[in-house]
Amino acid sequence: MTTELAQVISFRRLLQDRASTRLERFPGGTALFNDEFRLSFSHNRLRLEEAGDEVRAAELAAICDDLLGAAGHAHRSITVEDERTGLRLAPDFVAMGWVARRDLVMVHRALPAGRAGAQLVRELDWSTARPMVEETVRRLKHGKGAEVVRQLVDRNLLVGRAARLRHFGVIMDGRVVSSCDLYEGGAVAQIEEVATLEEHRGRGYAGAVVRTAVEAAQRSAHRLIFINAIADDWPKEMYRRLGFEAISSIHELTRLPQG
Known part of the structure; x- marks a missing residue:
C-alpha cells in the first residue's frame, strides 16, 4: 500500500x-x-x-x-x-x-488553468445547504418517507465528530442547485457529496464547486486532497479534468432488503 x-x-x-x-x-x-x-x-x-x-x-x-x-x-x-x-x-x-x-480513490495533483464558474460559488452554512441535500435525497428511489429523509440528510453532520465539515454551493434564484462538502482533518482533506439538481446540470456548476473546495483545502495547507468516484459513472472524468488521479479503488457490496 x-x-x-x-x-x-x-x-x-x-x-x-x-x-x-x-x-x-x-x-x-x-x-x-x-x-x-x-x-x-x-x-x-x-x-x-x-x-x-x-x-x-x-x-x-x-x-x-x-x-x-x-x-x-x-x-x-x-x-x-x-x-x-x-x-x-x-x-x-x-x-x-x-x-x-x-x-x-482519486488524489488531487494540480488544478488546471482557468476558474470558470468560480464566481458563482460561495461557502454555505448548514441551514442554507440542507434544503439542497433534502431535495437530492427525496429524488432517490429509496428517499421516501419523512424519517428516511431526515436520517439520510442529518447523517452528513456525523462527519463533524472527526473533522471540520464545510459546504460549498451555487445559488440560483435563492436556491442551492449544486453543492459539495469538504472534510478537513490534519494533513488530509476529502471532497464528498457532490451533487447538482438534474434540471441545472450541464452548466459547469459541479466542476466549479469542486474546484472551489480544492482551493479552500489548499489554502488550509492540506497536503493530500482526495475524492471518491464511482468507476463506471461519468463524474470521474470531470474530476480528472480538475487534476485528480485514481490511485486505487474500494468496493461497496450491498444487498437491499427484500420486498
Missing part, C-alpha cells in the same frame, strides 16, 4: 469510527453500527480491512448476516478496502444477488 493510499484509508476509518455508536470486531475487519441512524446503510455495515486470498465471499456474507441480522437490520452492506480483494470477491457477491460498486 502506498503512503497516499494509507493516509486515505486512515482518514476514512477515522470518520467512520467516530460516526459510529459502537464497533464490533470480526475476523479481518470491523462492523460499524450507528443506532441513531439505523436507516443509513453506510453507517451500519462491515468494513473488511485485511487483504488476502483466504477471504471467501460466502463466509464473509454469512458473517454479515450474523452481525447485521443480530442488530435487526434487513439490509447487508460490506466495504472492501483492498482493491485486489474487492475485484476478486465482487463477482461472487453479484452471483449471490448482491450489488457491487467500485469506487475510485
Whole structure:
C-alpha cells in the first residue's frame, strides 16, 4: 500500500469510527453500527480491512448476516478496502444477488488553468445547504418517507465528530442547485457529496464547486486532497479534468432488503 493510499484509508476509518455508536470486531475487519441512524446503510455495515486470498465471499456474507441480522437490520452492506480483494470477491457477491460498486480513490495533483464558474460559488452554512441535500435525497428511489429523509440528510453532520465539515454551493434564484462538502482533518482533506439538481446540470456548476473546495483545502495547507468516484459513472472524468488521479479503488457490496 502506498503512503497516499494509507493516509486515505486512515482518514476514512477515522470518520467512520467516530460516526459510529459502537464497533464490533470480526475476523479481518470491523462492523460499524450507528443506532441513531439505523436507516443509513453506510453507517451500519462491515468494513473488511485485511487483504488476502483466504477471504471467501460466502463466509464473509454469512458473517454479515450474523452481525447485521443480530442488530435487526434487513439490509447487508460490506466495504472492501483492498482493491485486489474487492475485484476478486465482487463477482461472487453479484452471483449471490448482491450489488457491487467500485469506487475510485482519486488524489488531487494540480488544478488546471482557468476558474470558470468560480464566481458563482460561495461557502454555505448548514441551514442554507440542507434544503439542497433534502431535495437530492427525496429524488432517490429509496428517499421516501419523512424519517428516511431526515436520517439520510442529518447523517452528513456525523462527519463533524472527526473533522471540520464545510459546504460549498451555487445559488440560483435563492436556491442551492449544486453543492459539495469538504472534510478537513490534519494533513488530509476529502471532497464528498457532490451533487447538482438534474434540471441545472450541464452548466459547469459541479466542476466549479469542486474546484472551489480544492482551493479552500489548499489554502488550509492540506497536503493530500482526495475524492471518491464511482468507476463506471461519468463524474470521474470531470474530476480528472480538475487534476485528480485514481490511485486505487474500494468496493461497496450491498444487498437491499427484500420486498
